[in-house]
Every structure is written in structure tokens, then in C-alpha cells.
Amino acid sequence: MKKASDTLKKLNRSVVPAAKWLPHESVPWVIAGPCSAESLKQMLATAKGLVKSPHVKAFRAGTWKPRTRPNTFEGVGAVGLDWLQAVKDETGLLTTTEVANTEHVELCLKSGVDILWIGARTTVSPFSVQEIANALRGVDIPVLVKNPINADLGLWLGAIERLFDAGIRKLAAIHRGFSTYVETEFRNQPNWQIPIELKRRLPSLPLICDPSHIAGNRPLIEPVSQMALDLGIRGLIIESHIHPEEALSDAKQQVTPKELCRLAARLKARDTALTDRELKGHIARLRAEISQVDSKIIEDLAERMKWVEEIGRLKQEHNIPVLQITRWENLLGDHLDKAVKAGLDPEFVKTVFEIIHAQAIKRQL
Numbered sequence: 001m002k003k004a005s006d007t008l009k010k011l012n013r014s015v016v017p018a019a020k021w022l023p024h025e026s027v028p029w030v031i032a033g034p035c036s037a038e039s040l041k042q043m044l045a046t047a048k049g050l051v052k053s054p055h056v057k058a059f060r061a062g063t064w065k066p067r068t069r070p071n072t073f074e075g076v077g078a079v080g081l082d083w084l085q086a087v088k089d090e091t092g093l094l095t096t097t098e099v100a101n102t103e104h105v106e107l108c109l110k111s112g113v114d115i116l117w118i119g120a121r122t123t124v125s126p127f128s129v130q131e132i133a134n135a136l137r138g139v140d141i142p143v144l145v146k147n148p149i150n151a152d153l154g155l156w157l158g159a160i161e162r163l164f165d166a167g168i169r170k171l172a173a174i175h176r177g178f179s180t181y182v183e184t185e186f187r188n189q190p191n192w193q194i195p196i197e198l199k200r201r202l203p204s205l206p207l208i209c210d211p212s213h214i215a216g217n218r219p220l221i222e223p224v225s226q227m228a229l230d231l232g233i234r235g236l237i238i239e240s241h242i243h244p245e246e247a248l249s250d251a252k253q254q255v256t257p258k259e260l261c262r263l264a265a266r267l268k269a270r271d272t273a274l275t276d277r278e279l280k281g282h283i284a285r286l287r288a289e290i291s292q293v294d295s296k297i298i299e300d301l302a303e304r305m306k307w308v309e310e311i312g313r314l315k316q317e318h319n320i321p322v323l324q325i326t327r328w329e330n331l332l333g334d335h336l337d338k339a340v341k342a343g344l345d346p347e348f349v350k351t352v353f354e355i356i357h358a359q360a361i362k363r364q365l
């Protein structure tokens with residue numbers, strides 16, 4: 001049995017740089033196009049708008065769509081591959097689509113799709129990933145691996161390793177965020193520490209950010225893209241539709257080609273001297289940790305309020321006053337002791353808990 005760490009070392013040594021299979025002059029380099037292929041007209045109109053940006057180097061469109069619920073649009077199927085070919089003929093952009101099984105792989109190879117991607121719902125399944133890897137044995141094609149839906153670095157690494165073991169050397173990882181049960185501003189939580197850890201383990205593996213699926217809405221696409229660039233990620237995959245509101249899937253998160261070209265031009269890539277970049281990378285990593293803690297604080301506050309409301313119901317049922325002053329005094333005293341031990345300013349902690357307590361009272365009224 002090979003050791004997993006040996007595979008990673010070998011992978012890191014032999015993975016092909018992105019510039020070799022997706023030539024680009026500037027950072028960020030962008031893969032753009034609709035969530036789903038819908039018609040030849042939609043594909044061509046979108047691609048002709050996108051190719052105007054010097055950043056856009058490849059065109060994406062899902063032909064088979066893994067939808068959460070049945071009876072929604074599940075993609076146009078193989079005919080979308082002909083439309084991808086038409087896009088390539090008209091614009092010169094490289095093409096990419098999602099594959100989830102052997103049949104998809106065979107059809108894509110036959111129709112000359114340039115790059116394949118594995119979707120988040122497939123990365124979670126080692127059987128499916130292995131099936132795709134087997135179908136690709138002996139084929140020299142770039143494969144992009146989206147992170148699994150759940151925040152599991154092992155599954156992500158595992159999928160990448162399976163492809164590598166099948167001989168694929170043009171590999172990249174796509175960070176598209178992770179689903180959680182908590183409602184946040186993001187459709188999928190970025191959990192930046194996971195792509196950062198992937199980068200630490202496989203520094204040579206090209207990493208691409210998918211701000212569209214992280215954000216789930218148009219306004220957040222730009223800040224998420226900039227955050228990715230600030231972390232040192234150089235490639236982006238962004239959804240774009242000629243008429244976003246009419247899109248058959250992911251309508252809320254697609255931008256027009258014009259908007260995408262402008263957005264790409266506004267992004268600031270961090271490409272200064274190495275030492276400087278290292279420093280900035282370090283700062284960005286620390287910021288990611290801080291954002292992570294902040295998200296946790298928000299989740300914890302939400303959970304605290306949930307318990308508070310439950311207590312509130314109980315107090316009401318038993319006719320007990322909402323404000324229990326001794327409990328509040330004891331709680332504050334305990335928290336201040338803990339704060340001092342943790343090296344925090346007790347005045348600061350007192351202010352924070354006074355606000356939390358006031359909100360808790362409000363929730364029980």
C-alpha cells in the first residue's frame with residue numbers, strides 16, 4: 001500500500017502549472033460563462049461579450065446539471081457540447097463543462113471539450129470520482145476538482161489523488177464554498193482555512209476560486225473575488241449569462257458579460273515582490289482566521305438567543321419575571337473572572353455582555 005503522504009509529495013512535484021494549459025498574460029485569469037448551457041444563441045451572445053475581457057481565457061457552461069431537487073432544469077445534455085464547440089470556433093476561448101460519470105467523460109472527449117470539471121456533489125462520492133478517473137486513464141486533459149459540498153478537506157484531496165493516480169497531471173482545485181444549515185450572507189460558507197490548508201499541503205496545485213457559488217448573489221461576487229486574490233489565488237471561475245434574471249439555474253448569482261468584464265478589470269491582483277507577497281499572504285491568512293472566528297461568534301450568538309427564547313417561553317408559562325437580577329449578577333461576575341484570566345479587558349467584556357443581556361431580555365418579552 002502506498003503512503004498517502006507519498007502521493008501528495010509526488011503530486012506536488014509533478015502537477016502542471018496552470019499557465020501551461022490555460023495560457024494567460026494577466027492575473028486574475030478567469031473562466032466565465034453561464035451556469036447552464038441553455039441555447040446556442042445564449043451561449044454565443046454570452047461568449048462574445050466575455051471574450052472582450054483580457055482576463056477571460058476559457059468559457060464554462062454546465063450541460064448536465066446536478067440539481068438538488070428533481071423536476072427543475074437538469075441541463076440540455078449532449079447538444080450543449082456542440083454549442084461549446086461553436087463558442088470555441090467563434091471566440092477562440094477554451095471550453096469546459098462538468099462531468100459526473102463515464103458517459104459524460106466519453107461524450108466530452110469525443111466532442112473536443114478542452115477542460116473538464118468535477119462538481120461539488122460528485123467530489124463527495126469516491127465511487128463516482130473513481131469512475132471518472134478510470135474513464136480518463138491515458139487521456140491528457142486538464143481536470144478541475146470542486147471542493148465537496150461539506151467542509152471535508154480529506155474528500156477534496158482524495159478526489160484530486162484519484163485523478164492523479166489515473167495519470168492526470170493537469171489538475172486544479174476549485175474552491176466553491178461549503179454548505180451549512182446556518183443562514184448567512186453567503187450561499188456557501190467560504191471557510192477560507194480549508195483552501196488555505198489545501199494550499200499548504202499542495203503548494204504547486206493551481207487553486208481557482210468560484211465566487212459565484214460562494215456568494216449566491218451578485219453584490220458579493222466582487223468582494224469574494226478580491227478576498228481570493230488577496231490570499232494569493234490567481235484563477236477565478238465566474239458565472240455569466242446574457243440575461244441573468246432569465247437564467248434556468250442560479251439566476252441570482254449570474255452577471256452579464258459586460259458586468260463581468262468591468263468587475264475583472266476592477267480587481268486588484270497582488271503581484272509585488274516575493275517578500276512583500278509573502279507578508280501580504282500572511283496578513284490575508286490571519287484575516288481569514290479572524291473572519292472565521294467572527295462567523296463563529298455570530299453563530300454562537302444565534303444559538304444563545306435560541307436558548308434564551310426557550311427560557312423566555314418557560315418563564316411565561318410559569319409566570320416568572322423575565323429579569324432575574326441575581327442570575328444576571330452571578331453571570332456577569334463569572335464572565336468577568338474568565339475575561340481577566342483570558343487576558344481580556346474586563347470593561348470591554350462587561351460592555352459586550354450588557355448588550356447581549358439587553359438583547360436577551362428583549363427576546364423574552
Ligand code: PEP
Pocket residue numbers: 035036062066118119120121146176213
Ligand atoms: C456549477 O458550477 O454550476 C455547479 C453546479 O457548481 P457546484 O458543483 O460547485 O455546485
Ligand code: MN
Pocket residue numbers: 035036239249250
Ligand atoms: Mn451554477
